[in-house]
Amino acid sequence: MTEPKTLYQKIWDAHVVDQRDDGTALIYIDRHLVHEVTSPQAFEGLRKAGRQVRRPDLTLAVPDHNLPTTARLDMDGNKIPIADPQSAAQLEALEANAPAFGIKYIGASDINQGIVHVIGPEQGFTLPGCTLVCGDSHTAAHGALGALAFGIGTSEVEHVLATQTLQLTRSKSMEIRVDGLLGPGISPKDLILHIIGVIGTAGGTGHVIEYRGEVFEQMSIEGRLTVSNMSIEAGARAGLIAPDATTFEYLKGRPMAPKGADWDAAVEYWKTLPTDHGAKFDKSVTINAADVAPTVTWGTSPEDVVQVTGNVPAPLSFADPSKQDAAQKSLDYMGLQSGQAMQDVAVENIFIGSCTNSRIEDLRAAANVLRDRKKAPGVKWAIVVPGSGLVKAQAEAEGLDKIFTDAGFEWREPGCSACLGMNPDKVPSGERCASTSNRNFVGRQGPGARTHLMSPAMAAAAAVTGKLTDVRELTN
Amino acid sequence: MQPVDKVEGRAIPFGQKNVDTDVIIPAKWLKTISREGLGEGAFEAIRAQDGNIFDDPDYADASILIAGDNFGCGSSREHAAWALDDMGIKAVIAPSFSDIFSGNAFKNGLLAIALPQEAVDRLMEVAKTDPISIDMQTMSVTTPFQDRFAFEMDAFRQKCLIEGLDEIDLTMAKSDAIEVHEKSIDSSQPWMTPAAV
Numbered sequence A: 001m002t003e004p005k006t007l008y009q010k011i012w013d014a015h016v017v018d019q020r021d022d023g024t025a026l027i028y029i030d031r032h033l034v035h036e037v038t039s040p041q042a043f044e045g046l047r048k049a050g051r052q053v054r055r056p057d058l059t060l061a062v063p064d065h066n067l068p069t070t071a072r073l074d075m076d077g078n079k080i081p082i083a084d085p086q087s088a089a090q091l092e093a094l095e096a097n098a099p100a101f102g103i104k105y106i107g108a109s110d111i112n113q114g115i116v117h118v119i120g121p122e123q124g125f126t127l128p129g130c131t132l133v134c135g136d137s138h139t140a141a142h143g144a145l146g147a148l149a150f151g152i153g154t155s156e157v158e159h160v161l162a163t164q165t166l167q168l169t170r171s172k173s174m175e176i177r178v179d180g181l182l183g184p185g186i187s188p189k190d191l192i193l194h195i196i197g198v199i200g201t202a203g204g205t206g207h208v209i210e211y212r213g214e215v216f217e218q219m220s221i222e223g224r225l226t227v228s229n230m231s232i233e234a235g236a237r238a239g240l241i242a243p244d245a246t247t248f249e250y251l252k253g254r255p256m257a258p259k260g261a262d263w264d265a266a267v268e269y270w271k272t273l274p275t276d277h278g279a280k281f282d283k284s285v286t287i288n289a290a291d292v293a294p295t296v297t298w299g300t301s302p303e304d305v306v307q308v309t310g311n312v313p314a315p316l317s318f319a320d321p322s323k324q325d326a327a328q329k330s331l332d333y334m335g336l337q338s339g340q341a342m343q344d345v346a347v348e349n350i351f352i353g354s355c356t357n358s359r360i361e362d363l364r365a366a367a368n369v370l371r372d373r374k375k376a377p378g379v380k381w382a383i384v385v386p387g388s389g390l391v392k393a394q395a396e397a398e399g400l401d402k403i404f405t406d407a408g409f410e411w412r413e414p415g416c417s418a419c420l421g422m423n424p425d426k427v428p429s430g431e432r433c434a435s436t437s438n439r440n441f442v443g444r445q446g447p448g449a450r451t452h453l454m455s456p457a458m459a460a461a462a463a464v465t466g467k468l469t470d471v472r473e474l475t476n
Numbered sequence B: 001m002q003p004v005d006k007v008e009g010r011a012i013p014f015g016q017k018n019v020d021t022d023v024i025i026p027a028k029w030l031k032t033i034s035r036e037g038l039g040e041g042a043f044e045a046i047r048a049q050d051g052n053i054f055d056d057p058d059y060a061d062a063s064i065l066i067a068g069d070n071f072g073c074g075s076s077r078e079h080a081a082w083a084l085d086d087m088g089i090k091a092v093i094a095p096s097f098s099d100i101f102s103g104n105a106f107k108n109g110l111l112a113i114a115l116p117q118e119a120v121d122r123l124m125e126v127a128k129t130d131p132i133s134i135d136m137q138t139m140s141v142t143t144p145f146q147d148r149f150a151f152e153m154d155a156f157r158q159k160c161l162i163e164g165l166d167e168i169d170l171t172m173a174k175s176d177a178i179e180v181h182e183k184s185i186d187s188s189q190p191w192m193t194p195a196a197v
């Protein structure tokens, strides 16, 4: 009998082009997503060296980070110019580079445009068992479909464009097993925030995490994407969830997914991918689903999590002296007092969006809380930014946009938006934001901005009360 | 990539420890579309101060930078290596480097040379008045005063730098193996190629 293998091992082994003596391997890359921020210098490098893109057909380009989320075309259908000259230059560079190198490009006013990690699965570009890279750390998201997906730097983007491979060292494998099921009103975002709280932001360093347990088997692809997306915040380069019937159902009929007999052959292959019984992981962590409550962050690291019904921790409650220091700095930056009840913390801004939580299910969950309600007077700015044009159209068909705008939210065009302070959507200095994004770093949402990470339903609840709120109090 | 066999010339005796990537190139320079021109933003905050070492005419043509421990810590931005290259720096000498920075430096043909603190201190002294010289063949740093400090570097990296081979060249030498892989996927998993839309 052959040695039992993990999902990670199977994908790795199937992609080794060449093995070097020092343990590194040349790994074939099946899918490459390109956006405007990390690609211009890579294309510049190709041009200087007179190189081509080896497999333009395996490459897909879309703008997302810099793009303003306000209207993109005027009344006459003409492009509205982008005010920031540097953003405009990056966007124009991608728009020119993609066709120059024969790469499919989804433009800003195309209905298929969206955040790179939303459109990969949505277009059926991301497939189980494939290797997928992008010059962005949240590429880990695509692991939700059983793809080995991770972020790379600009030199590596250039390397993949030129050779369709990467020189890599195999990571260790880590199993995060969740026992039991999530309680009512608890979302995949609460689960991943809880997991990061337990293992810490270095917990997965050097590992590829596979999420296992019944809770993931029952979870939708949207939910799995939320979980795998934040693997990087848990220190891992990639996350994985075994492909199953839910995955196949999600992918079937998507524009770039296999069709007809090819589809059947693909599904047969995908069914062989899940981790074999008895396969060994280098590290294993067990989480009890019953312990997961609606979760929010209090500090400036994604591991700084607390149940929304809890209090701001005291820095001295941490065993590690360097963590005590960091916690005090976080509290100063966040303008919080230790011991303060989280539910007393008032927020002025609400952001529902980002590659973590901008898919249709996320919008449905938030709209469910907001139906027939209005944002609190203290909430100055509340925006919903769908992850793609298709998500936006679907939400509009379901009337969700109306629920959001009636509640006092702005309904925007797809993009990264307030997830990072790179485009016009920023949180003002010193103000707080209930945000469904993935990073609460100092200045991430704009200089001096104070970010509290949470689920879409929780962000909606915060909009209604003007404070961090246990959403179960509004929905039960 | 340009082959680097020898780097000779004046060195900037900067000496600062824990120089992070934000000091090397501030975040506002990340929204560019070229590797060129970044030298203008290099060490911007330091250069805003009167009498700073980077604008000292003595070091105007320096090709070497001498720094303290843990050079290049902070983010993984490759712009740090690009900015140094664009300001004419071919080599950085320091007691230690962040791993990510030395990886990025290597990828861009910039030498990141680690030497013991005493050697770095001595080079800082010499740099004030005289040129220094780095030889990649003998893996040593020398001065006009008979100083000679040997450094270590992975043999693979040494070869790549001397021959000016970048990682893409090395991988392209494996084109046959890549093609074999592509052919086998085309026949066993034809559905791997995305449907054209």
Ligand code: SF4
Binding pocket: A064, A065, A115, A116, A117, A136, A138, A354, A355, A356, A415, A416, A417, A419, A420, A437, A438
């Ligand atoms: S939404 Fe945020 S995390 Fe996701 S790709 Fe955009 S900037 Fe990165």
